[in-house]
Amino acid sequence: MKKLLQLFAILLLSNSYAQQNLTYQKPSEEILKLADADLAPGVQIDSKGENMVLFYRNQYKSITELSETELRLAGLRINPVTNIGSRTTYYTNLKIKKTKDKDAKQISGLPAKPRLSGFRWSPDETMIACLNTTDKGVEVWILDINKASAKKITDANVNANMGSTLNWFEDNQNLLVKMLPSDRKPLINTSTAVPSGPTVSVSDGAKAQNRTYQDLLKTPNDEFNFEQLARSEIKKVSVKGKTETFLNADMYRNISFSPDGTYIMITKIKKPFSYLVTYSRFPNESNIYDNKAKLISKVNDIALDEVRPKGFMSTRTGKRNMTWRSDKPSTLVWTEALDKGDPAVKVDFRDAVYQMEAPFNANPKLLIKTKQRFSNITWGNDNTAIAYDYWWNTRNTKTYLFNPSDNTKDAKIITDRSYQDVYSDPGDFVRSKNKYGNYTLTMDGDKLFLMGEGFSKEGQFPFIDQYDITTNTTKRLYQSKYTDKLESLNTALDMKKGDVLVRIESKTEYPNYYIRNIYKDNDLKAITDFKNPFKSIENVDKRVISYKRDDGLDLEGTLYLPLDYKKDKKYPMILWAYPREFKDKSSASQSTANPNEFVYPYWGSPIYWVTKGYVVLDDAAFPIVGEGTEEPNDSFRTQLVANAKAAIDAVDNLGYIDRNKVAVGGHSYGAFMTANLLSHSNLFAAGIARSGAYNRTLTPFGFQSEERSYWEAPEIYYNMSPFMHADKMKTPLLLIHGVADNNSGTYPLQSERYFNALKGLGAPVRLVMLPKESHGYRAKESIMHMLWEQEQWLDKHVKNKQ
Template identity: 60%
Template sequence: MKRLIPIAILLMTNLTLFSQVDIDYQVPPIEILDLADVDMAPSMRIDDEGKHMVLISRNQYKSIAELSEKEMRLAGLRINPKTNISSRERFYNDLSVMEVGDQEATKVKGLPEEPRLSNFSWSPDEKYMAFTNTTNQGVELWVLDVDNAKAKKLTPDNLNANMGRPFTWFKNSESLLIKQLPKDRKPLIDKDEAVPTGPRISINEGQKAQNRTYQDLLEDKIDEANFEQLVRAEISKVDLKGNISPWMEAKMYRYMSFSPDGEYVLVTTIHKPFSYLVPYYRFPTDYNIYTKNGEHVKTIEEVPLTEEMPKGFMAVREGKRRIDWRNDRPATLVYAEALDGGDPEKEVDHRDQVYTWKAPFENEPQKLVKTFNRYSGVLWGSDNLALVYDYWWNTRKMKAYFINPEDRSKEPVIIMDRNYQDRYNDPGSPVTTKNKFGERIMQIDGDYIYLEGDGYSPEGILPFIDKFHIETHETERLWRAKANDQLERIMFALDMKKGKILTRIESKNKYPNYYIRDIRKENEKEAITFFKNPFESLSNVQKELIKYNREDGVALSATLYLPEDYDKNSGEKLPMLMWAYPYEFKDKASAGQITTSPNEFTYPWYGSPIFWVQRGFAILDDASFPIIGEGDEEPNDTFIKQLVANAKAAIDAVDSMGYVDTDKVAVGGHSYGAFMTANLLSHSDLFAAGIARSGAYNRTLTPFGFQAEERNYWEAPEIYYNMSPFMHADEMNSNLLLIHGEADNNSGTYPMQSERYFNALKGLGANVRLVMLPKESHGYRARESVLHVLWEQDQWLMKYVKNIDKD
């Protein structure tokens, strides 16, 4: 159908007359503002015994002033060089403590005057919680005494949090290792003032380095120097009285991890040479073991710069990787090495060899097990039982198998071999418990373990607890959530011997709260939080899960919202906004499974389309957009055809119910959903308008793979061309709103993607508007930005969808 563009309200008409528009931040209409600008309930941290809770509160948004603080983008990191913490850190501003069973929380005393809190971490004995506070000058370490609800500062604001959490607890819960700014730190170099001494030159001597399009990479020697100064740290020890003593000299530290018995520390450091092609986590990295007193014991691995790896998502580097502590032993490492050279294209019987290495690391490592696919972890249980996981992305297959860590001559016993996208047949994951070291291991009860699962099913999301026989593999269901008008999810098992689990219960108009449930008694549960619903105006919005089929028979679903006062029998046709995100599958059965619930709380977060149900729209959210490639066919081989088929099926489903005006349908999405939106507007005539946020539109700018496509451009040029909306800009026949953060850090979604696409559409006469959000990344954080985005979307939808002149 041909879309006619009307003359609408004067403001929006004027906005489209010129290439650039100078306006201040705007706010959406009151119906949307009242939902978008509310005080949120706190998040909750509960101890493993289910006795104490710490409630952590924050403002919903940052301010644009906070986002405007100085930021340095180096090697994949975004750093505030003044405060030495991530410039994108999400801060909290209040703490409270509750005992389970209490109705009221106790406000924590002693917090700083203007708190900016983050990096929360329980002590091993869970009597304390450590956290950082960021001042105007730097990062401090604080500790909360949970029993007394009192907080105190342990260090000055000189911690280095540029590489993440800058502390870790000693196992005795009496001290912490901390990363502090080194005393010999050199001043940072201002690139704007530095005088170049020569050109930047990169070379390659025949090696293949098919890396994805990373952002925020190092660019020159100045970046290298600044990166080194910003990540260098001294490691010190601080006790709960605030006494600080040196532990290790300044280096570029990434990670610190105590052995289960607390006697050793695994420390990773990075060093030169740096790279301009890959982020910091592929720089040369050393793994070293120290005693808890800082004495060097063993160098475990020296990983070189990793710019080149074999092609494919399942490619890995050679050498020891996934190095970690074995949870059920005092001080034993576990790690994997590739048996295929890290090359997924090699035909081998086993992909990885897993090893263990016992302290003091004087003997040779011991072979534990060979994995069929790529190793993904071990869940330890007892001397004679552990569960090994592996997976293979290309087939979407995963395996789990029991092994005997003490008798390694015994063959692994496979207990699970399935498509991990098949959510209906997910048997669940073993319930864990804490051992004598305070580490989580598989809970074993005689001949049984326990499994907890999400419970996706054709009947809805019905989480469960099963008892699993280790030898026979038979299961006994102990508990399953009821199929009713509520959604109950398992958070974690507190005490399986007593049948105690922590769950969260919600409904479409009941805000989520936490409960302790006794699974041995059918109806016995105790509410432990009492958060109130901040979105009361949505309480009576009509909501249902609809199911329908694509033209090729693939089962699809979506959540449909209708205005509270809409009479389904009136015959009135509503404008509709559809929001979606494409996912790739290797089989139709998994693609058609339902993984959403109409009983989920209606939560209008900033990126949600639900706001517009208050503006008279029907909303089709989480519409299924599977892209399927079975057998030798890859999903993207028929991407456009499947995309349009998904959209048509969704519109037809709501149209058949009599609710929607098919001339007034809009589509929107974020990131890959934006890519989807632009393609739908170019390759179909289904939509009056579209909203595309933070997307990528020219796949030749991501030539070594994107999303789930691992073929490079030269292997599949027609795929890259046909899937690129940029290449089909001349076919755009609708109204497109493009929104993008100017500081997008997501791989592939450079701001340039939206800018170049806009220029192409403008040059070809399309009706398009580009909104670039200052200081914003891939997701939007500032209150000013979020409210303006909502305003932009509302103006666009009202003009080009709801109030469009069809004549």
């Protein structure tokens, strides 16, 4: 306590600091060339594997785009001028390609300056509906796949602020679209509005232990603005542009057609709003309408969800996860907690799943009970379905095979494993499109199919298995044999024929798509030919290295040597990592790195520095293990330092580095890791910490994977907080943070206060606050400046360290 009081006193005396008013800078040419490379397009392929759409976009937004008007309300970030999420990713061009053809066709008729988003395939997959954002608002456009053409069907009056915006009718000729209401009132300018009174919050004694959410409602003016932006009229819009009112204005959130298109479930938000939680936990009700807009039944009514029992596995009572059963024409399915949503309650079964058929007025039918918290169901037919549950505290997941038509038969648990144990992962059940256009289990009599990533001690070899539901046995149908490439199994196009969409890449080969027949050797047909945009580093020496921690735990990392590497020369190194918590050492020691992955220097990557004479150890394993009754964070700092020392020792033993010139860096929880390592070890010459949290007492009801509150484990919160140990930090640290960070717990205040503490105590530190940026950075100007800052910092404090 005495030390804490001294620290606060120092902060009071150091409330001002020197500023450097910089314009946006750019990194050196070698880094700039990589960071500014054009992206290959994204790919979507129809269910038959016949038509492929290529989606082109700019790699970054501009700072001008991020500076557009933005309101932050109830967990949403909205542009109130255009009425769409202010951080939406837009696509700027589209092409269509037949998988059998060599070349793609440019889609004609696109808007002059496309800003496309919200793509939805029509049920028959002959069209795609999408949104186009203009300076004035959002329009609906239709893409004709066969004609490779586009046309606008509405004016710029769509409301895309919240939930689903576009939904196709089964006839492929009409859509339900959320549009701006005719009676919307002008928004209140909260920066100039004169308050009518104070904001008062009240606790009635019930425990409401919520995470530190950002962008919450704060005032009655915020409530008013949220309501206006959430209200929509639902319109029926034909592909020819004819518009008619379907439902009058309300705060509609989600719209969902039944599989046969006969009914529509529409969820709307109600009052009272909350200043503690985001809009997803506001009161809401779900109603069923027929496709003529006639109200059939209210099927759910949910109260304000501010108060839940303690624990990550807590949930609310009542119906939740309400959706349509995908193998039936019009059957609702939902989950209810059997433990009152309280993980502390001892019960044999945690959740129950129920169903109700149209017209939704009969008693619900029990389908299955799960021993742990229900996750989801993959539907097959009347007699076959697969259910999943999980329990965070034990990292356990169970898979159930059950008969949805007979709840007197016990569900069969077919897998019972740690979801962190990747070596035992049986894969995901293969699904295909049914007559309703929904994806259900691909079945061949009593046979199902599984597609897995194939991690093992020997390496990664993706596979497809056949699973017999009568004998609970599997038969391997295909396993990738590549040792110098990575083959990712993307989608099963036709399991009877054996056609599978795959993606193949290597260290130097840019990822491209192919159709493979798994029943015919070497039957592989290329359907894309994307070129490597990062030619300057295609010959970088990349390898996955394995090593051990002092306690014998197996670790790994992806090692890159500098492009100018010369044998026997010692180089500076950058170690980049992100800690992960485990409940058993076996899972923590498993290898998931693949040396054959394409070398892809995304915006936040440290790989750029191979061009500047650095060794890079990326994705270094930093497991934090707590077995049995011990929680991982009980020995967080000790394990953190042990992971770092093992990594440096491993690369140093290979003879590549000057261990006095090693930097450490990370983003978010990796930034938290970096600050702790610099505070509690002397292993590093400098650090880079981006968008982190440094004072855990500011997140008192849990953080990351820590479930205990501050009052239950104050020593954990104190010991793990770099802020509390700022007096021990003498290593140069570059702090970077987005001014508009919206991630729970990583308020910009975290970096600002940590910087003040370090400066007050005389530590070498630099704080860079990026205007308009959120938790992940988007603007080209911001990212280039971030790279410049990192380059200058590393050159000064690592490469040229005195």
